[in-house]
Amino acid sequence: MxxxxxxxxxxxxxxxxxxxxxxxxxxxxxxxxxxxxxxxxxxxxxxxxxxxxxxxxxxxxxxxxxxxxxxxxxxALPIHDVQKRWIGAYAAHAVAVIESLDALAETDAQSPDITAPPQASIAMRQVGSRSKTS
Amino acid sequence: MxxxxxxxxxxxxxxxxxxxxxxxxxxxxxxxxxxxxxxxxxxxxxxxxxxxxxxxxxxxxxxxxxxxxxxxxxxALPIHDVQKRWIGAYAAHAVAVIESLDALAETDAQSPDITAPPQASIAMRQVGSRSKTS
DNA sequence: TAATCATGTTATAAAAATACAACATGTCAA
DNA sequence: TTGACATGTTGTATTTTTATAACATGATTA
Structure with missing residues (x-):
């Protein structure tokens, strides 16, 4: 397995x-x-x-x-393994996004670049409305 | 929901x-x-x-x-929520079990009490063989 | 504008998960 | 040892999930 x-x-x-x-x-x-x-x-x-x-x-x-x-x-050891190898990484990712947004909030308004895949704009929306779909 | x-x-x-x-x-x-x-x-x-x-x-x-x-x-924020409210508690539980076993290992051999629900004996087995079923 | 492209929608077949009934087995205690 | 008890096993109906086909739509671009 x-x-x-x-x-x-x-x-x-x-x-x-x-x-x-x-x-x-x-x-x-x-x-x-x-x-x-x-x-x-x-x-x-x-x-x-x-x-x-x-x-x-x-x-x-x-x-x-x-x-x-x-x-x-x-x-609970299997859960501990999940936490270490999977959840932890994504939870950290979420924290990193939040922190980068805090940093962004400092700098604030930037010219929207239509050519590149937008990350910040979506991320901003996430923080704005944390409510889930449905 | x-x-x-x-x-x-x-x-x-x-x-x-x-x-x-x-x-x-x-x-x-x-x-x-x-x-x-x-x-x-x-x-x-x-x-x-x-x-x-x-x-x-x-x-x-x-x-x-x-x-x-x-x-x-x-x-990743939903995963962060899962981590906080669910996984974290159980992962901590797993760690606590391991630590209590370390403590047990110090004291070592104890008289088996057939009347009480056995916790340590199972826990010992867990540490002995971490391999999963099937 | 017509062809192409990226995506969306609806339907459906197959597989897996869920909930339960009916019956079976092994243990304990009188 | 016999009946009650706790658990185990097998089968099955229902629902949900997964994978795909067939067709539809809306945006680009030649």
Missing amino acids: SIEDTFDALFKALGHRARRRILDLIKDGPKTTGALCEKLTDLDRCTVMQHLSVLEKTGLVVVERRGRERWNHLD | SIEDTFDALFKALGHRARRRILDLIKDGPKTTGALCEKLTDLDRCTVMQHLSVLEKTGLVVVERRGRERWNHLD
């Missing part, structure tokens, strides 16, 4: 609120599947288990069996 | 390598759709546009039209 496959799986795993809720529930300590189902009353037990298996495949949840119980542990 | 919807959309958007490739391609400056298609030779032009529209809906891509061209700009 390539590193890109790993990122695919991790982002997809985090891309469902039920799974993020599960991670939140076991953040401060492992829980049994039954305990999780009691919290996630809006979901069927089978659905919870399916989400757990998705999380387990990504390594975000580590399972330990104790008799007839299944204790679901959080392993 | 709730904040959880936003996270759903963002993680899902990042959960496809084609979209991450697109973001990489426009990280250092905007590109036209045509320019992107030239780079993503393994994908149909329509598919690239569909991915772009997914990215646009999340706010990760901001579109600017210039005549018959469409310039796709990166807006």
Whole structure:
């Protein structure tokens, strides 16, 4: 499995609120599947288990069996990896854009160059309206 | 749209390598759709546009039209938000686990308590084998 | 202005994800 | 050992995502 496959799986795993809720529930300590189902009353037990298996495949949840119980542990290390190799770079990029805009704001108005791909004009718009589409 | 919807959309958007490739391609400056298609030779032009529209809906891509061209700009600010509100907390959690393990390694061997939910034992396993499942 | 070019739109097939039902298995406790 | 309990497995209907085809539009330029 390539590193890109790993990122695919991790982002997809985090891309469902039920799974993020599960991670939140076991953040401060492992829980049994039954305990999780009691919290996630809006979901069927089978659905919870399916989400757990998705999380387990990504390594975000580590399972330990104790008799007839299944204790679901959080392993946040994969998220740490995502943070380091992916999110961090883009978050830094965002900060850099903001800072460059602050610098721009100092210099202010510049003659618009229609020939070059415009970066600042868009960036200005971003800061002006941070509201998302739809 | 709730904040959880936003996270759903963002993680899902990042959960496809084609979209991450697109973001990489426009990280250092905007590109036209045509320019992107030239780079993503393994994908149909329509598919690239569909991915772009997914990215646009999340706010990760901001579109600017210039005549018959469409310039796709990166807006990394949503990723910065994810980093702040979500990834950061878990990444910190991972680091905390590692550090607590370092501390544990000092004290070392402890009597296993079968009554309490075991945390350390699993955590030890995590450090022992960082390899992911499958 | 007519051909070309870059992009946009609509429809659709195929694949994957989601939610759940029904049934199966292994464990514990009386 | 027997019944309750926690979990596991398999199958399936529904929805969403992905990839593409076919056609449309609006801007350039020869």
